[in-house]
Amino acid sequence: MHPMKPQIVGKNLIDYKDVNGKLVIKELIDAAKTKDGDFVYYNWHRPNSNSNEINKVSFAMGIQDWKWMIGGGLYIDDIEQSLLIKQNRFEEKIKNELIVLFVIISILMIILFIIIKWFNKKTKESIQNMLEFFTQASKKNIHLDEKEIYFKEFISLAQVINTMIDFRIKTEQNLINSQKEVQKQKEELETIFENSKDGLAIVDLKSNFLDCNSEYLKITGFTKDELLATSSLDLTSSHDKKNVENILKEVVDKGYVRNFEKNCIVKGNKNIILNMSLSLMPDHQRIIISTKDVTHLKQLESHNRLNAMGDMISNIAHHWRQPLSVISTSASGIKIKKEFGDISDEELLELCDKIDNSSQFLSKTIDDFNSLIKGDSLKIEFSLIKNIEKLLYLVDATVKSENIQIKLSVQNYINYYGYPNDMIQCFMTIINNSIDILKTIKEQKYIFIDIKNDDEKLYIVFKDNGGGIHKDIIPRVFEPYFTTKHQSQGTGIGLYMTHEIIVQHFQGEISVENISFEYKGNSYSGARFTITLPLS
16 A cells, blocks of 8 residues: 555556666565665655656565565655754754853853952962062061961961061071170180180281280280280290190190190290190181299299208118118128138128128119109109009108008009109108108107099098197198298198199199097097099
């Protein structure tokens, strides 16, 4: 059946051809025989139209069980017309949508422009605030007001900036405090420098004077302008100049030199003896010199050495009394027996041996006292107990002649680094003072020597049972020229020099006090001298 052409119903159109000669029905049947059907393009008359055949497309599909073919078709121009209508509608829709989109985009652009304009304004304000802040902050310490910042990122930056400002304020305050402290220390150092009891001078590495205090001017007698026009080397006596040059080199290499002595030529071409300590300053271009005029001290030392020689001679006399007696007795015996012809060779040799042994003893005594009188020029390590034993040997004859017992107590047998003969001189001065006191008492006479130490210090204690020192005198026993003895017995510089040697040569301390103590059930009183020396 054909709804549009009922006249062809019942007719066999298998051989129908369109204007192009295409077997339309046959191709439609062939298309229907395919599995899923197919399209066929051909020409066909439009219904209710007298026009010629026009292009048409049909779809044919077979129903195998019924042996039917069904299909439908559309004219190409209808399709094109429909597509054109749809195209026009679509274009119109697109046009309208584009207009709407343009309007929306325009509105969005306007809004975006407004937002950007606002953002730029606020950003500019924030940046301007920061620029103004940095301009002001370069002149004074102020904080950036976070309320004037509109963006989170800038607020974080403002917080960092304020933290930096706080740090700068703190740093500047610390710097101000440090400058005040430095100024204070500078003023204190200048005060110390100017008012020091020691003469202080600053020189360059060639010993040219750069500065000095009033005490140094007092020692040399020069004005400051006169001193700044010369050098330390120029003020040195000719025989000490080479030694001074070596000392300056040692200061540069080592950093310091302590207790160096030189002969100095001062105002009026006067010669004095200076004790100097030199230290290289932090800039390594200058040397500071601490100076003491020890001319008077050297004179006292010389005087004390003469007094010590007097004591030595007294001790030598005690030491020599017995060997001289042996020599005299042996020589007299030889002479008498020779006159009577009553001496054998054995007796002669025996007496000669006694004379020889006594002579050697006298020679050894001279050597021992001679080394003691000469003193020490260099520090050495020595056995403290052997030094004490040497001391006891030197005073042995004297204490025995006065019936004095010396009691020695040693905690540890240690070695000490210092001046052994100077130490013996100090000890001997103390013992000789005890001997002089003990000569005046009738009871048993004792001198006690106790030696002990801890990790840092050595303690040497001398005490006697001579009754002590008068309370009005004891504070002055270490003063120069102070003595309670008759002028023929002492000059009052022994204990003073002992004090100076302990303090200056050994960097130690010496003190004296009156004490009461018991020994072997008896009570005694006397003076106690305590010498404290550093072990390091």
